[in-house]
Amino acid sequence: MSEEASSSSKTLEERRAERMKKLHELHLKRNEARTQNHQAVIDESKRDNLPKNWESRKRQADWILQDEAARKDAEEKGLDYDRTKLLNMGALDAQHIARKQKKKNPDPGFSDYEQATIRQYNRNIKGIKPNMDAYEEAKEKLGPAFYGDRNTILHGLVEDKKDAVDKMVEDLEKQIAKRNKYSRRRMHNDDADIDYINERNARFNQKLERFYGEHTRETKLNLERGTAI
Secondary structure (H helix, E strand, O other), X not given: OHHHHHHHHHHHHHHHHHHHHHHHHHHHHHHHHHHHHHHHHHHHHXXXXXXXXXXXXXXXXXXXXXXXXXXXXXXXOOOOHHHHHHHOOOHHHHHHHHHHHHHHOOOOOOOXXXXXXXXXXXXXXXXXXXXXXXXXXXXXXXXXXXXXXXXXXXXXXXXXXXXXXXXXXXXXXXXXXXXXXXXXXXXXXXXXXXXXXXXXXXXHHHHHHHHXXXXXXXXXXXXXXXXXX
16 A cells, blocks of 8 residues: 555656646746747837838848949959949849939929029039138138128139139030030021921921932922923
């Protein structure tokens, strides 16, 4: 009887130990789940506080890093990275880049004179490289008169440099030459036949003559001589 009692008591102790072990594992899993849940809440809060375009900016940053690494690797191997990149680029990627560049730099054309003036101004200032040392020197020398107001007399305060004047004249001459190139007046030929009613019709007739004059010259001469059938 004593051996049976001992065997029964040992079985109960083993069962109790197994249950305690399972309970301990459950506690560990619960704590682990609680930690993961808390971390997920923190991560979600961080994502909510990020800018809306953070994902795209991150992809852009990763792409820039990869592109710089590939360029450096190509330079070390003595290869032309831009040429290699174009050779390995697919047609769909090339079309996507072309559409993106066209969307980024659209040509709105002429809308009004104000917008045309703004576009011309932006083109002109692209080539300007300010000398910050000279700027700070003039600012310190002139004091309040540097900014000027309606009571400030600038004559005699600032002396224009010859290089700056020459650069301005050169830029103006370029603008005049470019303007004359696209807006030159057509020369009128007094000896030419008047076969038009206005300038627009004259240009249209010139196009017709350029493309079909060779084939219609004989017919026109017959009409003028009155010998056409």
